[in-house]
Amino acid sequence: MVLRLDSADRDFESRFRQLLEGKRESSQDVSDTVAGIIADIRTRGDDALVELTNRFDRTRYGAADLRIPQDEIDKAAARVSDEVRAALQTAHDRIRAHHEKQKPTDHIYTDPLGVTLGTRWTPVDAVGIYVPGGLATYPSSVLMNAVPAKVAGVGRIAMVVPTPGGQIAAPILLAAKIAGVTEIYRVGGAQAVAALAYGTATIAPVDKIVGPGNAYVATAKRQVFGQVGIDMIAGPSEVLVIADGSANSAWVAADLIAQAEHGAGARSILVTTEKGLADSVAAEVDRQIDLLPNPANAREGWHDYSAVISVASLDEAVVLANRIASEHIELALDDPQSILPSIRHAGAIFLGHHTPEAIGDYVGGSNHVLPTAGTARFASGLGVLDFMKRTSILGCDPMTLSALSQAAVTLAEVEGLDGHGRSVSIRLNR
Amino acid sequence: MVLRLDSADRDFESRFRQLLEGKRESSQDVSDTVAGIIADIRTRGDDALVELTNRFDRTRYGAADLRIPQDEIDKAAARVSDEVRAALQTAHDRIRAHHEKQKPTDHIYTDPLGVTLGTRWTPVDAVGIYVPGGLATYPSSVLMNAVPAKVAGVGRIAMVVPTPGGQIAAPILLAAKIAGVTEIYRVGGAQAVAALAYGTATIAPVDKIVGPGNAYVATAKRQVFGQVGIDMIAGPSEVLVIADGSANSAWVAADLIAQAEHGAGARSILVTTEKGLADSVAAEVDRQIDLLPNPANAREGWHDYSAVISVASLDEAVVLANRIASEHIELALDDPQSILPSIRHAGAIFLGHHTPEAIGDYVGGSNHVLPTAGTARFASGLGVLDFMKRTSILGCDPMTLSALSQAAVTLAEVEGLDGHGRSVSIRLNR
Numbered sequence: 140m141v142l143r144l145d146s147a148d149r150d151f152e153s154r155f156r157q158l159l160e161g162k163r164e165s166s167q168d169v170s171d172t173v174a175g176i177i178a179d180i181r182t183r184g185d186d187a188l189v190e191l192t193n194r195f196d197r198t199r200y201g202a203a204d205l206r207i208p209q210d211e212i213d214k215a216a217a218r219v220s221d222e223v224r225a226a227l228q229t230a231h232d233r234i235r236a237h238h239e240k241q242k243p244t245d246h247i248y249t250d251p252l253g254v255t256l257g258t259r260w261t262p263v264d265a266v267g268i269y270v271p272g273g274l275a276t277y278p279s280s281v282l283m284n285a286v287p288a289k290v291a292g293v294g295r296i297a298m299v300v301p302t303p304g305g306q307i308a309a310p311i312l313l314a315a316k317i318a319g320v321t322e323i324y325r326v327g328g329a330q331a332v333a334a335l336a337y338g339t340a341t342i343a344p345v346d347k348i349v350g351p352g353n354a355y356v357a358t359a360k361r362q363v364f365g366q367v368g369i370d371m372i373a374g375p376s377e378v379l380v381i382a383d384g385s386a387n388s389a390w391v392a393a394d395l396i397a398q399a400e401h402g403a404g405a406r407s408i409l410v411t412t413e414k415g416l417a418d419s420v421a422a423e424v425d426r427q428i429d430l431l432p433n434p435a436n437a438r439e440g441w442h443d444y445s446a447v448i449s450v451a452s453l454d455e456a457v458v459l460a461n462r463i464a465s466e467h468i469e470l471a472l473d474d475p476q477s478i479l480p481s482i483r484h485a486g487a488i489f490l491g492h493h494t495p496e497a498i499g500d501y502v503g504g505s506n507h508v509l510p511t512a513g514t515a516r517f518a519s520g521l522g523v524l525d526f527m528k529r530t531s532i533l534g535c536d537p538m539t540l541s542a543l544s545q546a547a548v549t550l551a552e553v554e555g556l557d558g559h560g561r562s563v564s565i566r567l568n569r
Numbered sequence: 570m571v572l573r574l575d576s577a578d579r580d581f582e583s584r585f586r587q588l589l590e591g592k593r594e595s596s597q598d599v600s601d602t603v604a605g606i607i608a609d610i611r612t613r614g615d616d617a618l619v620e621l622t623n624r625f626d627r628t629r630y631g632a633a634d635l636r637i638p639q640d641e642i643d644k645a646a647a648r649v650s651d652e653v654r655a656a657l658q659t660a661h662d663r664i665r666a667h668h669e670k671q672k673p674t675d676h677i678y679t680d681p682l683g684v685t686l687g688t689r690w691t692p693v694d695a696v697g698i699y700v701p702g703g704l705a706t707y708p709s710s711v712l713m714n715a716v717p718a719k720v721a722g723v724g725r726i727a728m729v730v731p732t733p734g735g736q737i738a739a740p741i742l743l744a745a746k747i748a749g750v751t752e753i754y755r756v757g758g759a760q761a762v763a764a765l766a767y768g769t770a771t772i773a774p775v776d777k778i779v780g781p782g783n784a785y786v787a788t789a790k791r792q793v794f795g796q797v798g799i800d801m802i803a804g805p806s807e808v809l810v811i812a813d814g815s816a817n818s819a820w821v822a823a824d825l826i827a828q829a830e831h832g833a834g835a836r837s838i839l840v841t842t843e844k845g846l847a848d849s850v851a852a853e854v855d856r857q858i859d860l861l862p863n864p865a866n867a868r869e870g871w872h873d874y875s876a877v878i879s880v881a882s883l884d885e886a887v888v889l890a891n892r893i894a895s896e897h898i899e900l901a902l903d904d905p906q907s908i909l910p911s912i913r914h915a916g917a918i919f920l921g922h923h924t925p926e927a928i929g930d931y932v933g934g935s936n937h938v939l940p941t942a943g944t945a946r947f948a949s950g951l952g953v954l955d956f957m958k959r960t961s962i963l964g965c966d967p968m969t970l971s972a973l974s975q976a977a978v979t980l981a982e983v984e985g986l987d988g989h990g991r992s993v994s995i996r997l998n999r
Contacts, residue, residue, distance in 0.1 A: 226979035237686055240676060248670070255920060256667055256934050261913050263947050277984050310983050346946040365802065368947030372795065393992040400988040431987050475964070482960075483691050490685060490964030493996060497989040498965060501980045502973045504686050505961035516776040517693050517798030519959035529949035530912075531935035534905070534920030535928060547931045549656035553740050554707050557861050558830040559927040562823040566923060 141421055142446040146455055155448075159463065159513070163375045163404030163444055173329045173358040180333035185340045191330040196272075196303050200325070205341050207312070207323045216313040223310055230502045231282050231317045237504035238290045241523040247532055252542055255534030260527045262292035263368070265343070267335035268320070269350035269360075270311060272301035272327055278314035279500060283507050283521065284350050285318035291526035296320045297345055299335060301327020327352075332359035336367045349508075349521065370525060371518055374511035375404030375444075378496055379465035381456045381478070382420075384413040386471040387492060391416070392423035394469060394495050399440030400431070406444040408463065410456045417447050457481045464515040467496045484515045540566060571851055572876040576885055585878075589893065589943070593805045593834030593874055603759045603788040610763035615770045621760040626702075626733050630755065635771050637742070637753045646743040653740055660932045661712050661747045667934030668720045671953040677962055682972060685964030690957045692722035693798070695773070697765035698750070699780035699790075700741060702731035702757055708744035709930060713937050713951065714780050715748035721956035726750045727775055729765060731757020757782075762789035766797045779938075779951065800951060804942035805834030805874075808926055809893055811886045811908070812850075812901035814843040817922060821846070821901055822853035824925050828897070829870030830861070836874040838893065840886045847877050887911045894945040897926045914945045971997060 144154055179187040185202040193199055219227075247257030266288045270281055281298070288296050298315050300307060302325040315323055324342055326334060332352075338344030347368035348360060360369045378398035382391055395407035411417050424441055428434045450456050457478050460468060464484035472478070475490040482488060486509030489496055500507045508521035535543065544563050551560035574584055609617040615632040623629060649657075677687030696718045700711055711728070718726050728745050730737060732755040745753055754772055756764060762782075768774030777798035778790060790799045808828035812821055825837035841847050854871055858864045880886050887908050890898060894914035902908070905920040912918060916939030919926055930937045938951035965973065974993050981990035 222979055223983055226976040226983075229973075229976040230980060233680075236680065240678070241688065246670060250663075250666065250934065254933065258671065258952075264913070279980055279984065365942070365944065368944070390992070390996055393988070393995045397986070397988040397992040400986060427991070431991075433985075433987070437988055479962075483694070484958075485960050487961035487963065490962065491966070493967050493970045494963055494965045495970075495992040495996065497981060497986075497992045498970065498973055498977055499961070499963050500989060501977045503684065503963045503965075504680065505963050509961070510958075512795075514795065514798070515958065515960070517958060520961055522688075522959065524954070528914075528940075528945065528947060529952065530915045530945070531917035531929070531939070531950055532909075532920065533917060533924055533929050533933045533935050535924045535933075536921070537923050540923045540925075540928065543659075543928055543932045546656040546659040547928055549652055550660060550709055550931045551927060553653055553656075554709065555863075556827070556830060556927075557863070558823070558827040558867055559930060561857070561861075562820070562827040562925040562927045565823045566820055566925065 141424070141441055143417070143421070144446055145449040146451060155459070158446055161444070163406060167354045169354050169358050170362070173355055173362055176329040177333040177359060177362055180330055180339065181337050188326060188330055188334050188339050188341070191328070192326045195328055196301050198302065198305050202341055205324050205326055207325055212312045212316055212323065215309040216316050218309050219313045224313065227278060227282070227310065227314055227317055230279060231286065233502055233504040234282055234286045234506070235290065238287050238506070238523050242290065243524060243527065253536065253539045255532065257532040259530045259532055261530065262294070263346045263526050263528065264293070265295040265297065265345040266293045266526060267345040267348040268296060268298045269331065269348060269352050269356055270298055270300040271352055272307065273303045276308040276311060278310040279507065280351065281311060281314035281320070282318050285315065285320050287506065287521055287523045288526040289319045291523045293526050295345070297322045297324065297335065297342065299324045299326050299331040301325070301331070329355045329359035332356060332363060336363035347526065349525070370508065370521060371510060371514065373508070375406060376401045377406040377465055377511060378467040378469060379408045379410065379460060379463055380469040380471055381453070381460060382409060382411045382413065382416055382471035383453065384416065385473040385492070386411070386416055388416055388419040388423050390492065390495070391471055392420050392427050395420070395424055395441070395445065396427055396431070396437050397495065397497050398467070399445060400437040402436035402440060404444055405440040407441065408446050408448065408465070410448045410450055410459055412450055412453060412456065414449055417449050421447050453478050460485070464513045466509045466511045466515065467499070469494070469496055486510045486515045486520050571854070571871055573847070573851070574876060575879040576881060585889070588876055591874070593836060597784045599784050599788050600792070603785055603792055606759040607763040607789060607792055610760055610769065611767050618756060618760055618764050618769050618771070621758070622756045625758055626731050628732065628735050632771055635754050635756055637755055642742045642746055642753065645739040646746050648739050649743045654743065657708060657712070657740065657744055657747055660709060661716065663932055663934040664712055664716045664936070665720060668717050668953050672720065673954060673957065683966065683969045685962065687962040689960045689962055691960065692957050693776045694723070695725040695727065695775040696723045696956060697775040697778040698726060698728045699761065699778065699782050699786055700728055700730040701782055702737065703733045706738040706741060708740040709937065710781065711741060711744035711750070712748050715745065715750050717936065717951055717953045718956040719749045721953045723956050725752070725775070727752045727754065727765065727772065729754045729756050729761040731755070731761070759785045759789035762786060762793060766793035777956065779955070800938070800955060801940060801944065801948055803938070805836060806831045807836040807838070807895055807941060808897040808899060809838045809840065809890060809895035810899040810901055811883070811890060812839060812841045812843065812846055813883065814846065815903040815922070816841070816846055816901040818846055818849040818853050820922065820925070822850050822857050824899060825850070825854055825871070825875065826857055826861070826867050827925065827927050829875060830867040832866035832870060834874055835870040837871065838876045838878065838895070840878045840880055840889055842880055842883060842886065844879055847879050851877050883908050890915070894943045896939045896941045896945065897929070899924070899926055916940045916945045916950050
């Protein structure tokens with residue numbers, strides 16, 4: 140049975156809080172192992188990378204085999220069916236078109252005093268993209284990570300992907316080719332992250348590493364942070380559906396299942412003003428899960444981590460939504476615009492009955508790398524800005540320096556930084 | 570003697586690399602102590618906060634004393650001299666005016682297919698600002714951290730500042746008042762960070778914590794990251810001055826000293842095309858350091874971590890600048906615009922002979938919280954965007970959903986996520 144809550148219940152607040160604070164991940168502490176692997180890569184470079192790769196992936200590569208040659212990428216890409224190729228191209232083109240609109244503009248101006256002030260944006264030089272291998276085959280993630288970097292103007296995009304038993308899914312290589320990834324290496328785990336961060340003879344170091352991975356990969360990213368930039372550490376995926384009486388219970392159920400099937404602590408929450416809908420969706424989910432070819436993940440996500448919550452009004456629903464700060468929020472309402480402005484914290488919002496979250500996962504155009512576990516309170520999804528950085532520009536002439544000098548010297552004095560004050564005053568009265 | 574390098578020297582590359590990779594911080598590992606403090610605050614709340622505060626700051630506060638009452642703030646603020654008050658107000662107004670221009674605009678549009686797509690920006694609800702106490706009195710840092718949050722629209726700005734022996738500098742309180750900080754607590758260290766992240770009876774939890782601190786504060790910020798957002802962990806401050814024959818050696822020397830006087834591993838590097846300038850600046854720095862009331866920090870920074878580098882051309886200087894990716898870069902040239910576009914990695918760039926970096930520290934208007942230790946390769950200075958987050962908006966109608974459905978269902982199949990495909994196809998053909 141899925142957890143059922145009603146905001147009218149006396150114990151609602153404590154049970155809702157329990158839901159919010161419930162653990163959805165086992166926090167496996169692999170820091171020491173990972174620190175050892177990173178140190179090994181830094182000391183022994185390619186030798187360590189080859190050894191660790193062959194050990195963990197059961198392969199027999201030499202250093203020369205680590206980079207996948209272009210003709211191997213081309214051949215694999217050619218094997219992909221026309222249908223999948225067309226779908227990937229559609230996804231790529233839509234993601235690219237939307238992200239083009241995120242490109243920031245420089246803004247350099249002269250203020251009323253005459254001081255030159257401004258912000259200039261430049262791309263990161265080189266980015267590393269981690270792509271999980273093995274059973275999981277997510278070419279859409281390759282697009283979602285590589286396209287914003289490409290749009291930002293990143294010159295070098297190096298992808299790493301483990302190949303357990305030497306196998307790699309062809310759509311992954313095709314997606315990388317379509318997105319304009321410049322290099323692909325068949326390495327994974329903490330050793331791949333370390334190689335990207337510090338470089339080896341085969342892999343030149345990058346400036347920023349993005350992409351999802353297991354506990355070893357996530358821990359390695361945390362540990363190399365500072366040497367390189369990293370994206371958010373992704374937690375279990377989640378959706379919040381806000382529905383009123385206008386919602387279709389079978390559609391809402393399908394969306395809740397789509398989220399729950401991610402497994403690994405994935406969560407679906409329905410908040411509805413319509414008691415009848417709460418009941419019918421709960422029944423529908425159980426019915427539809429049984430229709431899935433592989434129902435195990437969805438069943439676990441639904442029964443262990445999800446909830447159906449009845450509320451008295453959409454205002455109440457909004458309050459809960461802002462406390463949950465969900466990665467995805469669907470507004471299954473005839474008039475989603477009525478509450479859209481009140482929802483302050485969400486990774487992405489899907490409007491109305493005809494926007495299932497899965498459209499955003501693939502072909503909507505927006506990014507599917509989004510803040511999880513309530514981090515939408517302070518974090519954003521992946522975008523072009525994550526692959527660029529701002530430089531401040533400041534310029535004075537003798538006149539403006541003179542006009543600002545007294546305030547600067549006074550504050551330097553207050554802060555006990557006499558050298559600061561002197562660097563201003565030495566330029567005056569000449 | 571300061572380190573002298575010449576790009577024409579045979580061993581230049583190895584010595585430059587040594588300079589780049591040299592350690593400037595002792596990496597004190599206080600993780601276990603900090604983890605203990607955080608756990609204690611989470612378990613015992615105010616009781617632990619009061620105990621730890623009184624122990625480390627040698628005070629005798631009760632929980633009711635932790636928040637500084639408004640009349641105490643007002644009285645302290647009134648004690649500040651008119652000159653300092655005017656300087657802080659000037660700094661505030663200029664910082665505010667510049668940061669207003671960083672406010673992002675929402676962009677929601679309908680694409681050619683008819684899909685609603687967009688990006689919406691919302692402020693973080695509550696921010697915590699850490700302000701170091703004791704000997705260091707940096708009211709300018711209060712402004713640089715609080716003003717961007719205020720401009721972003723953050724409703725609640727809670728400041729924490731340790732008061733060793735019960736003392737706090739009045740200008741710190743005045744700066745907080747001018748900037749519109751909503752609450753001030755006299756607590757510091759890892760316990761203050763933990764209280765901001767998890768909340769106690771006295772301090773409501775915040776969503777993001779910014780501001781500099783010692784090893785305990787930095788480690789606590791790393792450990793609470795995920796529960797709340799954090800800013801970059803600041804390393805030692807640094808300046809790179811690029812100068813040609815048009816530079817004034819006394820002015821350049823003063824700027825190098827201003828950076829070096831920060832102590833704690835602070836670094837100043839001069840790169841110049843003019844051999845004579847390299848010599849005269851080196852001599853000037855030693856001469857001017859002796860004029861400082863407290864020369865110790867500047868002397869240590871200059872002799873232990875700094876360098877004077879001769880190069881053959883400004884092109885060479887730019888190559889080195891992009892490898893250093895300095896927090897601050899001064900272009901001490903008659904024509905700074907000539908190389909400005911080539912400098913790809915810098916926290917802030919100061920143009921020409923009349924823009925000492927210290928102007929940017931206080932009253933230029935741009936932010937002085939900037940990426941250090943080469944992280945300008947991938948990171949930006951603090952700004953309004955750090956206190957806001959983006960939400961993606963996506964909306965389909967039956968027509969656009971139908972147009973996108975085949976590509977979405979195909980990709981869901983490739984990825985083995987049948988529930989994703991079903992959530993799309995269940996909406997078709999009705």
